Amino acid sequence: MRVARGTLLRNLAGSFGVLCTVAGLAFGLPALDRALPAQRPVGDGPYPVGGGVTVTPPPDARLDVTLTRPRDTRGTAVFLVGTVRYVIVVTPFDGSLAEATERLRQKITGVRGHEITGKEFPTRTASGLEGVQGTYAAPGRGGRYLVFRVGDVAIEVTVAGSAPALRAALGAIDASTRTIAYRGGKA
Known part of the structure; x- marks a missing residue:
């Protein structure tokens, strides 16, 4: 053929x-x-983290789109304020606030060189979420953590940066963490 x-x-x-x-x-x-670019400006207003949780990011914060994952029942938002990383993680959780706090402390100390420092204190958002706040340290970096337990989720917040950068960004980040709100159900 x-x-x-x-x-x-x-x-x-x-x-x-x-x-x-x-x-x-x-x-x-x-x-x-x-x-x-992996980092993009976030803009003003509430940002949907996921799992029914929102936050108003600090002014001039950038969103790391490679690590941010908003979903219906959970979510992660990674913001950069200068060189400081500001991370909010929302996960389904049915334990107590104390159990959620212990879980985050174990995550932090599970990373080589990271240790919890100082005492923990109660904290509260503008929307009325009750939580716990503490500090941690890592080689060349300082950090803060916050945990909230509401509805069917745990909200874990970690902030980390070099001491000078952390001091410079902490006021704006504190103001942002006070805006964390739970709307319930789907985000």
Whole structure:
């Protein structure tokens, strides 16, 4: 059986087109992804963290879109205030505030070189959420943690940065943590 030369050329052109499309996807999309910034301005107003929780980010905060994951029953928001990381994690939880606090302390001290420092204090948001606040340290960094337990979720807040950067950002971050609110149900 003999195949016409025109059919072979059409097949070759089609194969070449498919190869170019695959190469464009394999090399072009990762290059485009690298060209887009991982941090974006957040803007004003409440930001939906997930799990029914919102927060008003500090002024001029940037959102790390590579680590932020808002979902219906849980969520993570990672903000950068200068060089300070401000992270809010919402997870389904049916234990007590004391159990949620212990869970976060274990997460913090489970990282090599991290230790809880100082005493814990009660804290409260403007919307009335009752929680616990404490401090921790890591090599070259200081940190603060807050835990709230409301509805069917635990809200864990960690803030970390070098001592000078943390001092400079803490006022704006404290004001932001006071805006954490639980709307219940889906975010």
